[in-house]
Amino acid sequence: MEKVGIIGGKFILKTKFFRDSKKKKIKTPFGVVEALSYKNSFLICRHGLKGEIPPHRINYKANIFGLKKLKAKYIFGFNSVGSLKMKIKPGDFLIPDDFIDFDPPTFFEEKMKFITPEISEKLRKVLIKIAKKLKLKFWSSGVYFTTKGPRLETKAEVNLIKNFADVVGMTMAKEATLAKELDLEYASFCSVDNFAHGIVKTSLSQEKIFKFQERSAKILEKVIEEVLNEDFD
Ligand code: HPA
Numbered sequence: 114m115e116k117v118g119i120i121g122g123k124f125i126l127k128t129k130f131f132r133d134s135k136k137k138k139i140k141t142p143f144g145v146v147e148a149l150s151y152k153n154s155f156l157i158c159r160h161g162l163k164g165e166i167p168p169h170r171i172n173y174k175a176n177i178f179g180l181k182k183l184k185a186k187y188i189f190g191f192n193s194v195g196s197l198k199m200k201i202k203p204g205d206f207l208i209p210d211d212f213i214d215f216d217p218p219t220f221f222e223e224k225m226k227f228i229t230p231e232i233s234e235k236l237r238k239v240l241i242k243i244a245k246k247l248k249l250k251f252w253s254s255g256v257y258f259t260t261k262g263p264r265l266e267t268k269a270e271v272n273l274i275k276n277f278a279d280v281v282g283m284t285m286a287k288e289a290t291l292a293k294e295l296d297l298e299y300a301s302f303c304s305v306d307n308f309a310h311g312i313v314k315t316s317l318s319q320e321k322i323f324k325f326q327e328r329s330a331k332i333l334e335k336v337i338e339e340v341l342n343e344d345f346d
Contacts, residue, residue, distance in 0.1 A: 117154040117345075118185035118297075119337055120176055120288060122193055124330035125149075125158040130337065136162065139179040144172050146179035154341050155183050159284060168262035168283040173218055177291040187236055189340055190288050190301040191333050193326055194257065194280035195309035195317075197271065203325050205305045206251040206332075207280055208240045214259040214286035220294045228293050235345075236300030243339040244302075249332065255279035257303065259286035265319075268311030281309050302336055304329040 125131055134149035134156065149156040157176050160166045180188055194207065201207065210232055217230070237253075244251040258278035260266055266274070266281060274281060285301045292299035306325035310317050 116183065116185045117341060118180035118183070118188040119154060119156040119191070119340070120159050120180075120188060121156065121191035121333065121337070122326065123158060123160050123164040124191075124326060124333055125156055126162070126164055127330055128334045128337070130156050130334075139182055141175045141178040141182060143175040143178055146172070146175045148179060148183065152341060155180060155185060156337075171284065171287075173287040173291055174220060177288060177295060177297070178220070181295045181297060186297065187233075187345060188288070188292050188297050188299045189236065189240070189337075190285050190299065191337070192282050192285040192301050192303045193306045193322070194282040194303045195265070195307045195322075196280055196305050197258070197275040197309050197312060198279055199312065201252060201255070201279060201305055203305050203307050204250065204328070206244060206249050207255045207303045207305060208237055208244065208251065208253055209257040209280070209285065209301055209303060210237060210254040212257040212259060212286040212289060213278055214290065216261065217290045218287050220291060228290075230290050230293055232289055233298035233300045236298050239340065239343055239345075240300055240302050240336075243336055246339065247332070247335055252279070257282060257285050257301070259283065265317065266310050271309045271311045275309070275312070280305065302333070304333060
């Protein structure tokens with residue numbers, strides 16, 4: 114079985130993978146990453162093993178490079194998003210097939226090399242199969258718009274981007290770009306944890322988003338379990 118890398122949010126710290134794994138420090142040119150070694154896979158909480166790293170400080174390069182160093186071939190991101198569309202509701206899941214990032218990171222700071230960004234169709238199919246098996250309410254495609262954070266978007270920003278994307282988040286696009294640069298396949302399973310600011314009349318706060326994130330944590334644990342049971346060849 115190919116080695117699989119999982120990158121998720123703080124919910125990872127509440128899963129059995131966190132409790133039952135060996136903690137491993139991986140040195141990379143971009144800093145040290147703490148990964149969880151579980152069966153034939155590695156899991157990273159992008160907010161750190163204490164959950165203290167805010168979105169705009171996540172060490173994306175170290176996380177992706179670290180998984181490459183551990184010989185992972187496939188990376189699955191688990192990312193929290195706000196919905197830009199009334200039909201996509203908090204509690205739903207979405208497997209993006211494309212993304213928008215106007216400030217992408219790169220490993221090739223000093224080298225004339227540009228990749229064509231893409232989400233892995235092979236891994237998306239795996240996630241779609243799992244979502245169907247678990248009978249989740251999910252969207253099998255959609256465009257992810259990335260913002261830098263840590264603040265949420267203004268209503269005017271949401272009004273603009275909703276014409277071009279379905280969900281908004283702060284993390285997935287960075288991981289997808291860097292993974293592609295290192296020839297790793299990447300796909301994401303997004304949990305829709307709120308309507309983006311101004312999509313509905315009710316107010317939006319961090320606390321409300323955290324509450325929804327907690328609700329989806331158990332389901333995400335099951336999805337990861339299915340991913341780790343998958344035979345990729
Ligand atoms: N905006 C940006 N990132 C997010 C959101 C949002 O509404 N919800 C979860 N992550």
